[in-house]
Amino acid sequence: MKQLAVTCASIFLGLALWQGVIWATDLPRFILPAPALVAQTIWESRALLAENALVTISEVVLGLILGAALGFGSGIVLATSPRVRALVQPLLVFSQAVPVFALAPILTLWFGYGLGSKIAMALLIIYFPVTSSFFDALMRVPKNWLDMGHVMSANRARLLWHIRVPAALPGFASGLRLAAVYAPIGAIIGEWVGASKGLGYLMLLANGRAKTDLMFAALIVLAVFTLILHAGVSAFVKHWIERRFAPDQH
Amino acid sequence: MKIAPGLNFRGSIGWKDRVLLRDLDFAARPGEWTCLLGASGVGKSTLLRLFAGLDDGIQFDGTLSDVSGQVAMMAQSDALLPWLTVLDNVLIGARLRGETADRSRGQDLLIDVGLGDHSHKRPHELSGGQRQRVALARVLMEDRPIVLLDEPFSALDALTRSQMQDLAAGVLRGKTVLMVTHDPNEAVRLGHRIIILTQQSLEAIEPPTGDIPRGIEAEDVLRIQAGLLQKLRTQI
């Protein structure tokens, strides 16, 4: 309850600052629209915003699911096969030196203007954090658990399935938390480079036509979605992973 | 009850190029408790891990009894898995071998260690002493003739520790037990044989007479305990 009050107060402060700048500087509305105008635009263009938001949301959610699944699989392969690890790890590190942004035009070329290239962008941007945090956790499983497994005559597959993976799930969870923040960035960049739908596309369009109020409206919808996504993923991760698999730390 | 095998090691042990214990001739007798003491870092845990088949880089040269598949182990850290219930922790061995677990036997063992009402809790809901009792039940569930204990009770308070000693002596009866400990009192209460390990040699200490667990106040227990402590002090 107190938390809620503080959040409301802080939102109010933000709006007051925004309005204050407008009063103080007398900027024209195509440079900085007033909060009230933006609110009005959100309401009036709700159908347009909803339609484009839905596109962006599907890109982000699909990218998140696919990226998480791929990261999960890669983490396991890297952790179980020293040979693959030796071969692939330098490649992964090198690939991190390429800014994912720079790949957006190529992905658009390969996967087209539709959902595909945006999902690929979101996936790419979250793949590394998810993979590396899961992989690290798989490699840091407490030795005494593994020793116990060995003494109990477990084979490698069962040791992996019954001890290493559950022990590493909290690490995977922290990768997911990061992913929830990154995935929308990936989708928006993808839309900027080439799209005919989505919030990123709408922002560019509005900007080009000096409809700054619509651009702010799209921005706010995006921010709200990102916050909800992050809160949702956090709650999911806390309930289904952290409280279950590392209850002593959560 | 069939007779448990003993443990033997004759030879040298080391890590990579460093020799830790040279020309060792160690034996733990079948069906008895052997307590192993010695200075920190002398190689007690290493010897235990060798018997357990945990060869993470331990080098040895000599003869070692092959007891693979016959050993259960319990250490200072209880190694309970936090995502499993107490009962599922007790049953973990069967799961790890792909066997079907005997849940009612697991439950009975939890009753034996006094935790019958806690089987559905998770480890973080238990006290340190209770967790060690779960680990003991897990060892019993394994039902292996040889039990290796590496300072299993050293993290417990004195009262809980002495209760755990009584409990363990009872439930592990008939098994070959090799226990590493730093506590002379523990060694004289539980050891059919007491051995001090040094870099050069093994020294056997005459234990008190009587069945284990021996009473804490018995005259010979106290005397031998004092002598043992004295001996350990001079070795550092």
Ligand SMILES: Nc1ncnc2c1ncn2[C@@H]1O[C@H](COP(=O)(O)OP(=O)(O)OP(=O)(O)O)[C@@H](O)[C@H]1O
């Ligand atoms: N993984 C390892 N690699 C190399 N050397 C090791 C390794 N583990 C232990 N050692 C060395 O082996 C020696 C014996 O270690 P060990 O754990 O057996 O001693 P300990 O007698 O059990 O001591 P403590 O009473 O403190 O538990 C130590 O000098 C230690 O540094």
Ligand SMILES: [Mg+2]
């Ligand atoms: Mg040790």
